[in-house]
Amino acid sequence: MYLSSLQPAEGSVKTRKRIGRGTGSGRGGTSTRGHKGAKSRSGYSQKSGFEGGQMPLQRRVPKFGFKNINRVEYKAINLDILQSLIESSEVTVLNFDFFKANGLVSKNDRVKILGRGEITKGVEVHAHAFSKTATESIEKAGGKTVAL
Known part of the structure; x- marks a missing residue:
């Protein structure tokens, strides 16, 4: 077998339709475009969403x-999640x-601490925002809240 002898499998390659090459080809004259009208002309392109003059869907819907x-979107972190993190890693500053x-967050997220759950250890929590209940719980446990 040589590179020069390679050819596609039988029936896998179709010859392209050659349009506008005279009447003898069967596709001359109008070149399969039919007679007259915008679609037969060169340069025609239908606007996206055009429905033949009918009121298009994007204009019918209110x-x-x-x-x-x-x-401003915040990534919410609840106190119960903070508590489990404190227990597992023994940190004093979150x-x-x-x-x-x-x-818990990606690099561009803003963090808000919410008050679901309880915190038992006094830790310093740094975040962009805190709910009232979260602030109260953290301070009651002997911790501190620092807004970024």
Whole structure:
């Protein structure tokens, strides 16, 4: 077997349709485009969503709601999760790097500590935001909250 003798399997390659090469080819004249109308002309392109003049779906459906461009998304971490982290690693300062190392947040996340659960050990917690109940629980346990 040689490279020069290689050829595709029988029936696997089709010859392309040669359009507009005279009437004898069977595809001359209108070149399979039919007669007249926009679709027969060169340069025609249908707008996306065009439904033949019928009112298109994106205009039939009513608009509602809005996206607040000033919204700040927080990654919520509850006190019960903090408690399990404290028990497993025996740390006194819980900061962003610690949360990231434990897979709770990504590098661009903002952290908010929420009040579900209880904390028993006094620790220093660094986060972007705290709920009232979370702050009370942390301080009652002898800890401290530091806003980033």
